Amino acid sequence: MRQNLNCIIASTSTIHGLGYLEYLKPTLKKFFKEKKKLVFIPFARPGGITHDAYTDKVREELDDIFDTIKGLHEYENPEQALKDADAIFTGGGNTFLLVKTLHDKNLMTTLKEEILKGKAYLGTSAGSNICGINMQTTNDMPIVYPSSFETMGILKFNINAHYLDPNPHSTHKGETRETRLKEFQAQNNINVIGLREGSYIKAEGEKLTLEGGLKARIFEPGKEAYEIESGENLDFL
Amino acid sequence: MRQNLNCIIASTSTIHGLGYLEYLKPTLKKFFKEKKKLVFIPFARPGGITHDAYTDKVREELDDIFDTIKGLHEYENPEQALKDADAIFTGGGNTFLLVKTLHDKNLMTTLKEEILKGKAYLGTSAGSNICGINMQTTNDMPIVYPSSFETMGILKFNINAHYLDPNPHSTHKGETRETRLKEFQAQNNINVIGLREGSYIKAEGEKLTLEGGLKARIFEPGKEAYEIESGENLDFL
Numbered sequence: 001m002r003q004n005l006n007c008i009i010a011s012t013s014t015i016h017g018l019g020y021l022e023y024l025k026p027t028l029k030k031f032f033k034e035k036k037k038l039v040f041i042p043f044a045r046p047g048g049i050t051h052d053a054y055t056d057k058v059r060e061e062l063d064d065i066f067d068t069i070k071g072l073h074e075y076e077n078p079e080q081a082l083k084d085a086d087a088i089f090t091g092g093g094n095t096f097l098l099v100k101t102l103h104d105k106n107l108m109t110t111l112k113e114e115i116l117k118g119k120a121y122l123g124t125s126a127g128s129n130i131c132g133i134n135m136q137t138t139n140d141m142p143i144v145y146p147s148s149f150e151t152m153g154i155l156k157f158n159i160n161a162h163y164l165d166p167n168p169h170s171t172h173k174g175e176t177r178e179t180r181l182k183e184f185q186a187q188n189n190i191n192v193i194g195l196r197e198g199s200y201i202k203a204e205g206e207k208l209t210l211e212g213g214l215k216a217r218i219f220e221p222g223k224e225a226y227e228i229e230s231g232e233n234l235d236f237l
Numbered sequence: 238m239r240q241n242l243n244c245i246i247a248s249t250s251t252i253h254g255l256g257y258l259e260y261l262k263p264t265l266k267k268f269f270k271e272k273k274k275l276v277f278i279p280f281a282r283p284g285g286i287t288h289d290a291y292t293d294k295v296r297e298e299l300d301d302i303f304d305t306i307k308g309l310h311e312y313e314n315p316e317q318a319l320k321d322a323d324a325i326f327t328g329g330g331n332t333f334l335l336v337k338t339l340h341d342k343n344l345m346t347t348l349k350e351e352i353l354k355g356k357a358y359l360g361t362s363a364g365s366n367i368c369g370i371n372m373q374t375t376n377d378m379p380i381v382y383p384s385s386f387e388t389m390g391i392l393k394f395n396i397n398a399h400y401l402d403p404n405p406h407s408t409h410k411g412e413t414r415e416t417r418l419k420e421f422q423a424q425n426n427i428n429v430i431g432l433r434e435g436s437y438i439k440a441e442g443e444k445l446t447l448e449g450g451l452k453a454r455i456f457e458p459g460k461e462a463y464e465i466e467s468g469e470n471l472d473f474l
Contacts, residue, residue: 016408047416048423094420096379136380141417142333142373143424149382162411171253173434174399179284180378183331186285187380197410 004118005154005203009131010212011161011195013092013124021061021124023198027211028122029065032087035120036067039085041111043072043101044093044126054091062089072107079110088114092125092161095138099130100146112152125161128195132158137184137192139177155201155208156191157237158184163194163217178217178225185221191237192219201234208234241355242391242440246368247449248398248432250329250361258298258361260435264448265359266302269324272357273304276322278348280309280338281330281363291328299326309344316347325351329362329398332375336367337383349389362398365432369395374421374429376414392438392445393428394474395421400431400454415454415462422458428474429456438471445471 008024008031015023032038042054049057055071062069066087075081082088088111090098102108108130115121115131123131129138130151137158166176175183181192194217195201202209210216215227218237228234245261245268252260269275279291286294292308299306303324312318319325325348327335339345345367352358352368360368366375367388374395403413412420418429430447431454432438439446447453452464455474465471 012410014410016410045420045423046412048420097420097424136382137378139378139411141421142375142379142386143417143421144373145386149379162409164409164411172399172401173249173251173253174376174401175283180380183282183285183334184378184380186282187334 004116005205005208006118007115007121007123007131007154007203008200009128009155009159009203010122010124010200011128011163012197015198019061020057024200025061028062031122032065032120035065035086037084037086038062038066038069039072039081039088040069041072041088041090041098041127044091044095044098046091046093049093054093058089058091078105078107082107082110082114085114085119087120087122089122090124090127090130092127094143095126095129095135095140096142096144096146098126099135099149099151100144102130103147108150108152112154115152115154128159128161128201131155133190134158134188136188137181154203155237158190158192160192160194163196178219181219181225185219189221191221193217193234193237194219194225199230206235208237210234241353242442242445243355244352244358244360244368244391244440245437246365246392246396246440247359247361247437248365248400249434252435256298257294261437262298265299268359269302269357272302272323274321274323275299275303275306276309276318276325277306278309278325278327278335278364281328281332281335283328283330286330291330295326295328315342315344319344319347319351322351322356324357324359326359327361327364327367329364331380332363332366332372332377333379333381333383335363336372336386336388337381339367340384345389349391352389352391365396365398365438368392370427371395371425373425374418391440392474395427395429397429397431400433415456418456418462422456426458428458430454430471430474431456431462436467443472445474447471
């Protein structure tokens with residue numbers, strides 16, 4: 001399944017102190033080199049932003065890389081648009097809304113097929129969650145009810161984006177991220193990678209690598225969680 | 238619908254520095270006075286604890302109030318058990334797991350009917366979320382897929398338990414609770430009360446009151462969020 005992947009699967013679009021996609025920009029310039037036509041999937045709508053406004057934001061940041069950038073909502077035939085694109089970017093926001101919209105429009109399978117054929121794909125946050133087996137390790141609020149929690153399964157494990165370490169000084173009794181992921185694994189036999197903000201997975205052909213200079217945290221059912229270093233291969237997951 | 242309510246709907250079972258249910262104990266002694274038979278609903282399974290172990294934990298804390306405490310999972314006919322109980326307590330944990338289990342066992346409606354008839358009900362966290370219109374303002378991870386997100390609708394608004402104010406010093410780019418609730422309201426025309434840890438709603442007959450000594454935060458679609466004081470009436474919601 002993995003042989004033709006060409007993806008950047010990032011924890012977040014934005015890190016503290018920098019603008020939208022700024023920390024990734026040098027990487028994206030290389031990654032998307034010679035790609036002319038980007039289709040952007042705006043369905044996750046962070047903060048309820050419109051599809052148009054979200055696409056404009058991406059156009060502003062990436063217009064020096066691509067000749068054309070269009071939102072998937074602008075096409076009469078979105079399935080064909082995914083097939084015709086040189087590159088696809090799914091932005092972050094609410095994962096429930098993204099997954100519901102992709103299922104309702106019957107686009108999850110087409111998107112998966114295009115990525116498996118080797119189309120250049122960038123996902124950030126919710127757009128990365130959908131690369132996993134299911135969306136059940138999202139941090140988002142269930143603001144809509146998707147017809148299914150299943151996602152593309154491009155990766156044979158799940159992503160927890162914006163992974164956050166427990167705060168030792170917190171007096172809050174809500175559960176830590178690690179506890180939530182353990183609860184997930186009590187119900188699901190699926191490995192999870194906790195990607196801290198600034199980390200991303202680079203998928204090239206058959207090879208998956210952790211990139212971004214930060215450690216990531218690996219959760220395997222029935223095992224103690226452990227850390228891996230940036231630059232390490234993730235094919236074992 | 239509200240006329241016979243007799244409920245305590247709490248943000249959390251436990252506050253920082255105190256044991257399980259400890260901060261609520263004096264309130265519960267009065268509230269459950271002369272009730273002999275408690276049925277406990279352990280389905281939310283915090284941290285993946287077993288139904289038996291969770292029920293034992295409640296038995297330990299509340300055995301000076303009741304003659305008998307049994308877990309709903311111990312009954313051959315759980316519907317009848319809810320009807321026969323003097324009082325019902327639904328504990329916290331994972332709201333997706335709680336709601337899925339109640340729907341799968343066809344118990345959501347029976348529970349609602351018993352509460353509307355005036356049966357004494359205690360909810361903490363996930364057990365409070367189900368008093369709202371739907372579970373879509375939970376903070377929990379979607380570790381299982383419920384057949385529906387609808388809950389009892391005992392209250393004509395939704396609860397956000399463990400409500401957390403934004404941390405002005407945070408460098409994390411994940412969304413604040415308030416942003417998530419605004420995203421919920423972009424999709425759903427439902428009021429929400431953010432209950433901080435230590436707050437609870439007391440429902441007596443037709444009257445709803447905020448209790449616990451802390452302010453709560455009210456979210457109405459299309460309005461700025463605002464605070465209300467402990468002791469205030471919540472019937473306007």
